[in-house]
Amino acid sequence: MAVKCSRCGKPAVAEIRYTRSRLCREHLIEFIERRFRKGNEEFKVFKNIRRIVAAVSGGKDSLAMLYLLHRFSSVYGYEIIGLTIDLGIDRGKEYSTKSVEAAVESFKKLDIEYVVVDLSREYGYTIDFIRDRGRRLGIRRPVCSVCGITKRYIMNRFALELGADAVATGHNLNDLAQFIFTNMYGGHIDELIKMYPKLPGGNGFTAKIKPVFMLYEKETTLYSILNNIRFHHDTCPHLENGIGGRFQTAIREKLEQLEEEFPGFMLNYVLTYMRRIRPLMVSGSSMGGDGDGDSGEKISVGRCRICGMPSLRDVCAFCSIRSRVSLKVSETISRSRGD
Amino acid sequence: MRVKVRLIRENRVVDIDLPNGSRVSDLLKKLNLRSVSHIVIKNGEPIPESYQLADGDEVEVLPVVSGGL
Numbered sequence: 462m463a464v465k466c467s468r469c470g471k472p473a474v475a476e477i478r479y480t481r482s483r484l485c486r487e488h489l490i491e492f493i494e495r496r497f498r499k500g501n502e503e504f505k506v507f508k509n510i511r512r513i514v515a516a517v518s519g520g521k522d523s524l525a526m527l528y529l530l531h532r533f534s535s536v537y538g539y540e541i542i543g544l545t546i547d548l549g550i551d552r553g554k555e556y557s558t559k560s561v562e563a564a565v566e567s568f569k570k571l572d573i574e575y576v577v578v579d580l581s582r583e584y585g586y587t588i589d590f591i592r593d594r595g596r597r598l599g600i601r602r603p604v605c606s607v608c609g610i611t612k613r614y615i616m617n618r619f620a621l622e623l624g625a626d627a628v629a630t631g632h633n634l635n636d637l638a639q640f641i642f643t644n645m646y647g648g649h650i651d652e653l654i655k656m657y658p659k660l661p662g663g664n665g666f667t668a669k670i671k672p673v674f675m676l677y678e679k680e681t682t683l684y685s686i687l688n689n690i691r692f693h694h695d696t697c698p699h700l701e702n703g704i705g706g707r708f709q710t711a712i713r714e715k716l717e718q719l720e721e722e723f724p725g726f727m728l729n730y731v732l733t734y735m736r737r738i739r740p741l742m743v744s745g746s747s748m749g750g751d752g753d754g755d756s757g758e759k760i761s762v763g764r765c766r767i768c769g770m771p772s773l774r775d776v777c778a779f780c781s782i783r784s785r786v787s788l789k790v791s792e793t794i795s796r797s798r799g800d
Numbered sequence: 801m802r803v804k805v806r807l808i809r810e811n812r813v814v815d816i817d818l819p820n821g822s823r824v825s826d827l828l829k830k831l832n833l834r835s836v837s838h839i840v841i842k843n844g845e846p847i848p849e850s851y852q853l854a855d856g857d858e859v860e861v862l863p864v865v866s867g868g869l
């Protein structure tokens with residue numbers, strides 16, 4: 462038996478417990494879009510941003526982000542370039558192939574200009590290859606860490622090459638609640654400070670934005686379903702113990718339990734951190750925190766000897782991985798930007 | 801009453817017996833799933849936790865957890 466929308470009386474598709482409302486398809490979309498706009502306006506996410514590289518994995522978070530960015534592009538005055546990376550993860554599930562397909566399908570549907578970066582073709586390795594041979598080649602980092610370094614490097618590099626003002630990623634509210642909690646627990650202040658809707662660029666880094674930071678994971682999924690977005694809902698085959706391992710998974714589940722018991726818990730937790738705690742931290746830190754995108758990353762960094770991208774060491778983490786898996790390093794030098 | 805449930809991630813269909821008048825939230829409890837991390841879908845459209853199920857209903861359950869990317 463159908464439940465009625467609190468606003469119009471049509472059949473409700475979801476219950477938003479933290480606002481004590483039940484909403485129909487139309488009013489749920491409106492609710493999610495309003496929260497997207499309110500959150501990004503409060504933290505001035507789109508201020509001075511004219512061109513955004515939207516990093517899309519093919520999952521529901523980054524695809525919901527893409528649709529929301531696209532829907533409000535003329536309101537905030539930015540253009541979008543899609544970026545998706547074929548990481549070469551297969552494991553009998555065609556994980557990467559299906560992810561890239563879902564991303565490209567949406568880029569085409571929305572008529573968004575896009576780039577597909579094939580890790581194997583561009584850089585000579587795949588994530589599966591690192592999992593299988595990484596240790597023997599002297600790469601001690603876990604495969605998820607190599608994957609993270611690879612994605613961040615490619616996003617930043619292509620954003621710079623495409624002349625973008627910001628890279629947008631689909632981190633949702635549940636992700637941020639988990640990262641804030643675990644970084645606080647571990648005392649990782651430099652990581653904790655990054656948990657913010659907008660990080661300024663500069664010094665060889667593009668600004669980073671998280672436009673769906675205020676949407677629960679359930680909301681990005683509902684938004685995708687209601688907009689008939691075809692997303693890839695497999696989990697990565699290398700994720701054996703959940704995102705970030707057993708400890709991180711446990712924290713995520715406890716936070717979900719708290720949300721179930723006290724609706725709005727994660728939203729309050731994340732917003733309290735962003736509004737009241739982080740501002741006190743940034744004043745004493747190396748990274749500019751005004752979020753306006755014009756203050757630049759204040760850590761002074763050198764340049765990677767191989768690729769010319771910013772790096773704290775002589776050779777950046779990405780090039781040191783590459784140098785162990787491929788002999789085609791000279792190619793990288795000829796492709797480097799030289800700034 | 802009996803409800804047919806397709807678990808999307810596991811790609812498996814199960815029949816669940818519930819007391820008459822049970823809601824979606826009762827179904828999720830019976831399956832030991834949290835409503836903050838699952839969406840129940842009927843005829844292609846999501847339905848809220850307070851939706852009252854009927855005998856013979858067929859629904860799908862989609863977990864919302866990220867794929868890891």
Ligand SMILES: [Zn+2]
Nearest residue numbers: 466469485488
């Ligand atoms: Zn309505």
Ligand SMILES: [Zn+2]
Nearest residue numbers: 765768777780
């Ligand atoms: Zn480098």
